[in-house]
Amino acid sequence: MTDSDIKILEPAAAQPPSNRQALFLRYFIAILIDLVVLNLFVEYSDYVIIESFTISILIALVLQILLRLTIALEHRLADFWNARQGGFSRFMRFFSAWLVLFGSKFVILEALNLFFGNYIDFIGRFHGLFALIAIIIAMLLAEDLVLRLYRRLA
Secondary structure, eight states, X not given: OOHHHHHHHSOSOOOOOOHHHHHHHHHHHHHHHHHHHHHHHHHHOSSEEESOXXXXXXXXXXXXXXXXXXXXXXXXXXXXXXXXXXXXXHHHHHHHHHHHHHHHHHHHHHHHHHHHGGGEEEOSHHHHHHHHHHHHHHHHHHHHHHHHHHHHTO
């Protein structure tokens, strides 16, 4: 390769992205990962039915927003209880985390039902709650796997 060939392969503007651009890219990729995971469940599982790909895009977006809100609430409660000392505060730290992380799944399931009603169906125990939990766990694992891979490339 000559020097002119290498210059063609270089990006036009080699400046690092702004914080807003990096945040946008991070959530855009997370939504795409969630979309892939969600549609793999639709394709290979009898427990998740989504009427169309367009609806699954919207579901992935709503799931990403609700999961980020859940994690933000859990961290805020953790900071609150970690600022206090004693056994009760330590207990409340773990109890509140469990309550938010577990209880949020009911809120998410109801929100999806409210937004998408007849276009989505989670089948199984507790009106598909276990299917939703499996999807959320798979999404978080897939996001973490991609993030780890990305960090190893540095």
